Amino acid sequence: MSVHLSGRLSLENAPVINTSIPGPKSKQYLEIQDRLETSSRSYTGFFKFAIDYGKGSTVVDLDGNVFIDWFAGVSVMNLGHGHPAVLQALRGQIDRITHITEVPTEARINYLKKLNSLLPGKMRDNSKIFMTVSGADACEAAVSLARYNSKKPTIIAFSGSYHGIAGGIVGATSNFHYREFAGFASQNYVYAPYPYAYRYPGNVSREDISKDVIGRIEEMIRDPYSGVPPVGGIIVEPVQGEGGYIVPPDDFLPMLRETCDDHSIPLIIDEVQSGIGRTGKVWASEYQNVTPDIMCISKSIGGGIPISSIAYRKDFDQIPKAFHLGTYRGNPLGLAAGAAVLDIVKEDSFLQRVRSKGKYVLERFEEIQEKSSIIGEARGRGFMIAAEIVKNKKDKSPGTELAGAVRDSMFQKGVLMHTCGHYGNTMRFMAPLTIEDDLLEKGISIFEESIRETEVRS
């Protein structure tokens, strides 16, 4: 049996809450952080504790309270905290070298070979890899590469998209909040609606949504009076992450691929959140057998060490030296961890478990939804599962504060569950893919309890 399934990775009997939250020791750290670190923090506004250590799908705070982690550091810890294979890879690397820009090391070569051999469809063993540092950096490089190859300025992104907050790529991130004061927010982005069936505007039936979206995109590209300058790339999340864990209809990506082919437009698939086994395949785009021209990879690939990459078609490689730079691209620790992560998530038994457990969690969320007055829709694929919270089911008015209350209630009971969505009103399940069954069950019971309590109070 492979390393990921042999033996328990998490602490037993979680959650264990013995103090008020935050406990006294956590409070001290939070106070120091408040004094010394920027007030522009988000997560410490609702996860008010200080961490001692993490193990599998559990984290322990400074006061000894044990939490079930359905947060995974925003979908980074796909293998959980301190996975033995990742630790072994890190220990093997740390005494050798921890930074040297671009020069090949064993870790780099291993990573390059392994990643290439796991790429989707026609990309497999037939691509070039570009090392980057974060998700935003990868998306930034992807867009530059698309523009360089197409020689056209405009990038189509989607409503609800999130591709990061760095320089130019923030332009592809749909929420204006992130762009308003960005140092350089490029004007070269336009947005098409994402096929978000629960809130798709107009009277388009679920079956026709992809056609409607693609029709709008075709019009942007073809019509000289569309107002859209020539389109040099389309960037899409195969399952939307920050936008609300939205799974598009199955015909959407293939239709988008066809449009890109018809107009020779590079298709960038952003697998930063949906990749590395998160949806039950190594890449979410594999569900529709769609091959990107450029793919963005980050978050869980480094097992908690910040690395990212783009993979792209070989014929896009006619680019100048130093096309996109960064000192820290391809950190050896991250690459060593990355090779270990890939070895695990590629296994059929691992992916099969993510699919079957994900299906189970979704079914349980659907049961809870049926009995609940505030869950408008439960949806998802693999371990990207959402419960969209509404004030009432009829008019679907977003229950942003209610979602915050559910998150707070779960936190007090010892489960970390975060929100996402256009209005921050969607509860999202993004636990480590290695989570044990008992932690799923306990988490689901606590989720249900917190929904009930919030409903009663609303």
Ligand SMILES: Cc1ncc(COP(=O)(O)O)c(C=O)c1O
């Ligand atoms: C799909 C997607 N792309 C890009 C990013 C940006 O990644 P980072 O926060 O590492 O810059 C994110 C982050 O959540 C993401 O979900």
